Amino acid sequence: MQDNIIKTWFITGASKGLGLALxxxxxxxxxxxxxxxxxxxxLTKAVGTATKNFxxxxxxxxxxxxxxxxxxxxxxxxxxxxxxxxxxxxxxxGSFEELTDAEIRTAFDVNVFGTINTIRHALxxxxxxxxGHIINISSIAGFSAATGWAPYAATKFAITGLTEVLADDVxxxxxxxxxxxxxxxxxxxxxxxxxxxxxxxIAAYADIRVSHERYLTMNGQQAGDPxxxxxxxxxxxxxxxxxxxxxxxxxxxxxxxxxxxxxxxxIESLKExxxxxxx
Amino acid sequence: MSTNKTWFITGASKGFGLLFxQQLxxxxxxxxxxxxxxxxLExxxxxxxxxxxxxxxLTNEHSVASAxxxxxxxxxxxxxxxxxxxxxxxGTLExxxxxxxxxxxxxxxFGLLNVIRHAMPHLRxxxxxxxxxISSIGGFTGNFPGFGIYCATKFAVAGLSESLAxxxxxxxxxxxxxxxxxxxxxxxxxxxxxVPKNTIEAYKSTxxxxxxxxKQINGNQAGDPxxxxxxxxxxxxxxxxxxxxxxxxxxxxxxxxxxxxxxxxxxxxxxxxxxTDF
Numbered sequence: 001m002q003d004n005i006i007k008t009w010f011i012t013g014a015s016k017g018l019g020l021a022l023x024x025x026x027x028x029x030x031x032x033x034x035x036x037x038x039x040x041x042x043l044t045k046a047v048g049t050a051t052k053n054f055x056x057x058x059x060x061x062x063x064x065x066x067x068x069x070x071x072x073x074x075x076x077x078x079x080x081x082x083x084x085x086x087x088x089x090x091x092x093x094g095s096f097e098e099l100t101d102a103e104i105r106t107a108f109d110v111n112v113f114g115t116i117n118t119i120r121h122a123l124x125x126x127x128x129x130x131x132g133h134i135i136n137i138s139s140i141a142g143f144s145a146a147t148g149w150a151p152y153a154a155t156k157f158a159i160t161g162l163t164e165v166l167a168d169d170v171x172x173x174x175x176x177x178x179x180x181x182x183x184x185x186x187x188x189x190x191x192x193x194x195x196x197x198x199x200x201x202i203a204a205y206a207d208i209r210v211s212h213e214r215y216l217t218m219n220g221q222q223a224g225d226p227x228x229x230x231x232x233x234x235x236x237x238x239x240x241x242x243x244x245x246x247x248x249x250x251x252x253x254x255x256x257x258x259x260x261x262x263x264x265x266x267i268e269s270l271k272e273x274x275x276x277x278x279x
Numbered sequence: 280m281s282t283n284k285t286w287f288i289t290g291a292s293k294g295f296g297l298l299f300x301q302q303l304x305x306x307x308x309x310x311x312x313x314x315x316x317x318x319x320l321e322x323x324x325x326x327x328x329x330x331x332x333x334x335x336x337l338t339n340e341h342s343v344a345s346a347x348x349x350x351x352x353x354x355x356x357x358x359x360x361x362x363x364x365x366x367x368x369x370g371t372l373e374x375x376x377x378x379x380x381x382x383x384x385x386x387x388x389f390g391l392l393n394v395i396r397h398a399m400p401h402l403r404x405x406x407x408x409x410x411x412x413i414s415s416i417g418g419f420t421g422n423f424p425g426f427g428i429y430c431a432t433k434f435a436v437a438g439l440s441e442s443l444a445x446x447x448x449x450x451x452x453x454x455x456x457x458x459x460x461x462x463x464x465x466x467x468x469x470x471x472x473x474v475p476k477n478t479i480e481a482y483k484s485t486x487x488x489x490x491x492x493x494k495q496i497n498g499n500q501a502g503d504p505x506x507x508x509x510x511x512x513x514x515x516x517x518x519x520x521x522x523x524x525x526x527x528x529x530x531x532x533x534x535x536x537x538x539x540x541x542x543x544x545x546x547x548x549x550x551x552x553x554x555t556d557f
Contacts, residue, residue, distance in 0.1 A: 064377040095446055096392050096439075097399040101340045104392055108384065112431065116372055116380055123373040127481065142438065150442030154388065157438025162372065162431035164421020169371050169485060186557070204403060207449050228555040243544050250553040256545055260538055266523050267534060273514075275528040277506040279463075 005238065008032040008078040010071065012061060012118060013088025015043040017187035017194070018137065021230035022085060023047055027054055029234075034074035036061070036088070053078075061088055061114030064121075071121045081125040083237040086115040086136045086159075091195040092151045093212055095205050098198035104151050107196065111155035119166065123175075132175040133237055136163045140181045140252035143245075144259035148211035160245075167244045178242045180233060181256070183249030185224030190216055224249040284515070285309040285354040287347065289337060289394060290364025292319040294464035295413065298508040299361060300324045306512070311350035313337070313364070337364055337390030344397045357401045359515050361411045362391040362436075367466055368429045369489050370475035371482050379475060380428045387432035395443070408452040409515050412440045416460045416530040419523075420537035425485030437523075444522050453520050457511060460530030462502030467492050502527040 009026055013019045014035035024047065026033045032053045037043035040058035047054065055077050060066045075081050089111040092103070115136055126132030141149055142156025163179035170177060188194055197212065229248050236242050247256050267274070286303055290296040291312030301324065303310045309329045314320040317334035324330065331353050336342045351357055365387040370379070391412060402408030417423050418433030437456050444454035465471050474489060507526050514520050525531050545552070 095399070096396045096443070097403075099396075101389065101393060101396070105389065108388075112384070112435075113377065113381060116428070116431075117377060119372045120375075120377070127373075145438045145441035145445075147442060147445040150439045150446065153442045154435040154439035157434040158388075158431040161418065161421050161434030162427045165423060165425070165427035165430050166372060166421075168422070168424055169427065169482065172484065173481070182555075185555075204450070205446065208446055223556045225555055225557045232551055232555055243548050245541055245544050246548060247545060247552045248555050250556050253545070253549065253552045256541075260542060260545075263523060264538060266521055267525060267531065270521055270524065271531065273510055274525045274531050277462075277503055277510055277526050278501045278528050279503045 094198035183252030460527030461500035
């Protein structure tokens with residue numbers, strides 16, 4: 001790692017999983033780290049080390065004001081906001097018929113609006129610095145959606161879309177944006193702690209139940225190593241020419257390639273129809 | 280036996296939505312259509328025995344549920360749902376307030392989900408149906424400066440439709456994502472395209488994008504909405520309808536550009552991508 005360069009990192013959802021791995025690796029490398037969690041005690045306990053270059057923050061990401069204050073405090077403490085990693089999020093599965101409007105909105109609150117809130121409030125600092133990197137953690141489901149996870153795919157596709165636009169919008173300020181699309185990594189993602197399923201399932205949705213069953217049995221056996229993923233993201237944060245899309249894991253890579261192949265075929269087969277609507 | 284279908288169309292007082300109503304009634308189909316103000320809808324579409332105009336607040340689940348029930352009560356079935364309502368929002372993530380950003384999701388995403396949630400019981404019961412979710416070419420490529428939130432909403436629609444298509448296949452229901460390029464509707468008019476209350480001048484590319492969309496592109500779009508809607512109606516009769524339906528030569532060309540760009544990036548970063556397995 002580029003240990004002679006000290007950056008200030010702002011990481012959301014840091015009390016476990018990928019977020020926690022990022023915080024630990026960054027602190028071990030002597031970086032300045034501001035990290036958020038809904039519960040500051042869980043965060044400080046999970047990170048373990050109390051050093052002056054670690055700023056734990058209790059933040060409600062869906063609350064614009066809470067986010068604004070956290071980023072202000074980060075800048076006051078460390079003098080800059082260099083790399084923002086939007087990692088907080090949770091999985092939500094089930095059909096739209098089974099999930100209530102409220103359940104869907106809560107998922108968007110964390111997975112989408114929380115991310116937009118941090119970006120909105122980090123950008124003034126980054127524009128002033130004329131540098132910065134926003135890394136949004138989406139999912140391979142944000143590029144190729146799977147059976148049973150429609151609401152999750154909706155939130156993660158949204159992140160992919162807004163990051164693509166963002167990368168262009170902030171380029172002239174020397175700011176980069178990357179959307180990371182991990183496959184299955186061995187975190188607690190597939191446990192009750194990180195996954196919301198419908199309170200009132202409808203038995204007829206057999207394909208969804210089969211898919212959920214299959215995912216849940218994968219828990220503990222995911223091919224991806226979160227420590228390696230965190231290391232790659234940190235390298236990306238130091239890279240002067242980062243990608244806009246970064247797929248992580250051989251499973252994510254394969255699914256992305258397959259999606260592109262099938263879509264290219266579909267576009268080709270409909271070419272006549274789709275180009276017939278011009279004046 | 281009549282092969283005429285019953286349609287439920289959202290956002291039907293203008294643009295694609297209104298053309299759906301007109302073309303479908305002319306064809307002899309049954310049409311329930313929604314608008315925020317029923318008067319707008321009646322003024323635009325007139326009256327017809329096969330037409331059920333409905334005043335609906337799509338962001339209100341109860342309002343949506345009663346509209347769908349009224350449709351089934353009147354026509355006895357529901358064959359095709361067209362989630363067409365939505366509006367464009369042009370502003371950077373920093374410029375748009377939390378409320379402005381959420382407002383775009385309210386209509387473009389949560390409204391659409393409310394319709395799906397309440398249409399599904401009827402479609403499942405019938406063992407047939409077709410849901411058209413009108414996304415945008417901006418739901419496939421983010422190459423639209425200043426349209427970050429709008430693209431997020433339209434990407435969300437594309438993503439959820441991919442899953443939905445797989446999930447409802449077992450009930451005999453089809454799902455098609457429609458991704459139009461630029462069509463000559465009122466989409467880019469001042470009353471339709473929303474912009475931030477507080478703009479930041481430093482975002483030059485966004486201000487230029489706004490100027491271009493409002494002054495140059497508006498009124499000169501290559502796509503003919505009449506033809507666009509006619510093609511979608513044809514697809515509703517196809518035995519194996521597509522999942523992704525790009526509309527317009529511009530949309531197809533932008534889709535190819537996006538695919539090529541991602542392909543290049545995937546190849547360039549391949550060794551990193553596959554390095555994180557245990």
